[in-house]
Amino acid sequence: MPKETFINLDPQKQARFLEVALAEFATNDFQAASITRIVRELGIAKGSVYQYFEDKLDLWLYLKNHCEQVKRAYIEAVHREAYADFWSYYQAVYANGVHFDLENPRCSQFLFRVGFKESSPQVQPYLNSWKEQAQSIFVQWIEQEQVAGTFRRDLPASIIAHFMVTMSLSVASLMHENYGVDFERNLTEGKPLFGADAEALQHAVKNLVQLLRAALKPQ
Amino acid sequence: MPKETFINLDPQKQARFLEVALAEFATNDFQAASITRIVRELGIAKGSVYQYFEDKLDLWLYLKNHCEQVKRAYIEAVHREAYADFWSYYQAVYANGVHFDLENPRCSQFLFRVGFKESSPQVQPYLNSWKEQAQSIFVQWIEQEQVAGTFRRDLPASIIAHFMVTMSLSVASLMHENYGVDFERNLTEGKPLFGADAEALQHAVKNLVQLLRAALKPQ
């Protein structure tokens, strides 16, 4: 939890602090991320950081919580009832996830790191939470589809959920490998992660959905 | 490249050095891995390391190359011609990959880190090579199967390859999440990565193949 000093801070300064801190933690491990670099970039004294947060871990937890909230808002804006079948719903959720990426590239990259790249022992206890959340949401969806008879029932929902989550998250690297999208460059140039390649993305997702459909329909 | 001093080193000492260095780099980022810890563990002087290798990066590259060679030997021991259909071949390759895991847990964990967790800028240029190799091998397989009519032809081989590689590699985390296999504990206790859970693994791979089959057969 941030200290009151940070909460009471001028919103503009608060936003700038968040921006710079997020950039640092999006580009580096917990261990490798440097408070010194953050304050140098911000042009403030190092002591200030410790007026705002207890320590490095406290700051990291705040950033994680913040980004998760932002992302959740995007996802929860899509409602299953509004879609005729699961796959159109899935694509809508995915599209909103991409909007999140486009509009909050640093958040997106940070969460990606937390979910997949991070291995610093100091944050180990806090790593799996959101992955488990995503997994359990998928399990609920899948069980409903299995009952409705649109998904195969010969495999446990938890297994199917694992593969769906994995594939969904892999689209980013597919974009990178097969469509030549350069996330790093887009980031350093301040562009959104997917840059002007929204079309390539749609194409990739379409192909992915075709594969998942075939894999998951009743055999 | 290691210096001659290391090549001429007593094989037993060489092996012990490799073992300890690999454990360090398997458990930590390139940045976080510590030469100081390695020499402390080995009980040798820090200067010795720099008689063996140019610098930290040189050591890392040697370890990477070594582990890749070891793994390749496992994979290339399986020949396509010896199997009637692709899926039995695929399962045999997978089984050998698991043997590699079981018999070289540190190698396996290090390569996993290099392929998925690593983000230290110093090693960035050397990261993608093996992933691209795996991908291109899969593309060749898939194109052959497409010609033979056993795989769907309505999607590009590159997309299917991404799908297969991603799903194949995710089995490890599936084991962790759904079968409760604790890689970290197995490692610290010196056991092989999959511990005594070979049965769970077989089950997971069976499920994986079922999904892949359904996704890839001609629609």
Next chain:
DNA sequence: ACAATTTGTGACCGGGTGGTCATATTTTTT
């Protein structure tokens, strides 16, 4: 206007790092 409180500061601390090099030890050659 003054006092009280909150916010900002940056030199400093202990600790860790990769890497060096003059020196000591061991091995090989003569």
Next chain:
DNA sequence: AAAAAATATGACCACCCGGTCACAAATTGT
């Protein structure tokens, strides 16, 4: 046995880190 070459050593260097704290500045309350 002596000389030469190869190998091992660890104190030391410059650097960076997270975190502290006595003090300065600014804001708020009276």
